[in-house]
Amino acid sequence: MSVSPPVDPAAVHRRLPESLARRLDLHWLAECASTNDEAMRLPLPDPGSLTVVGTDRQTQGRGRQARAWQSWPDASLTFSCLFAFPPGTSLAALPLAVGVALAQALHALGVSGVGLKWPNDLLVAGAKVGGVLIEAQSRSAAPIRVVVGVGLNLDLPPDFHPDGGIPATALARHLSPLPPRDALLATLLERLDAVRAAYLAGHGFAPWQEQWNALDAYRGLAVTVRDGERETVGIAAGVDDTGRLLLDTAAGRIACCVGDVSLRPLA
Structure with missing residues (x-):
């Protein structure tokens, strides 16, 4: 090292x-x-x-x-x-x-x-x-x-x-x-x-x-967003002007706040 x-x-x-x-x-x-x-x-x-x-x-x-x-x-x-x-x-x-x-x-x-x-x-x-x-x-x-x-x-x-x-x-x-x-x-x-x-x-x-x-490594990729025990799957679509993650899901586009939410690539 x-x-x-x-x-x-x-x-x-x-x-x-x-x-x-x-x-x-x-x-x-x-x-x-x-x-x-x-x-x-x-x-x-x-x-x-x-x-x-x-x-x-x-x-x-x-x-x-x-x-x-x-x-x-x-x-x-x-x-x-x-x-x-x-x-x-x-x-x-x-x-x-x-x-x-x-x-x-x-x-x-x-x-x-x-x-x-x-x-x-x-x-x-x-x-x-x-x-x-x-x-x-x-x-x-x-x-x-x-x-x-x-x-x-x-x-x-x-x-x-x-x-x-x-x-x-x-x-x-x-x-x-x-x-x-x-x-x-x-x-x-x-x-x-x-x-x-x-x-x-x-x-x-x-x-x-x-x-x-422009630097978002996950934009356009399928991801899982976990908020506590709840998981949401969608396509990462960047962030809005308040920093919320935009996620395109089967039910439409949603915005996720930072908080205790975590993001992972879909396995």
Whole structure:
């Protein structure tokens, strides 16, 4: 398994445009349980700043629906961004906008075959290379505290087998040589800052809808959508401007909200 040097916060700042570097508040930890938890404990940032918490080793990472997120020292890029949005900001489709930003960053680095799986998985050649976990806290008239967690596989142990779901992959299998984590993180943060700015400006998911649909790895394919114990089979038809999955079923087109719904290709 490839070994990637630890992240050097100073090097990340040097790789960013000056306009972003001076607004970046980067906290990098040797080890922590969860970067989302660490970020959630920080003071809310000023509207124009970007606060990020990352770690070389995350011991209790998690994904959607309380699933564990596995990562490996020196072979993962794990970090969380802390955003503050005005009360009433619609965040349902934020994972999708973040997914577009991550996909664009990988494409800019030279990765081909990048795709997205609704609502929060980043794919390369149909296998999962990363994921997004967004958590929010809100109080009446106070700004909404939003943490955007990102986990990216840089490499995988030779004996790794995913626990069900779609196959897993790593950037080292699709990008050679693999850039240092400083460079990867800087490229990702530029794109994520654009998402933050668009949501602060009140644009929401609209600027990302067309791009998300163009990256949809399952569009036009037969899929199963599970909501609790209920399963619905249909043809994936992209997402609408609120981020809902559109599904063409025998009874007509329906829209599925993110929530605890999961999507799988039809066996």
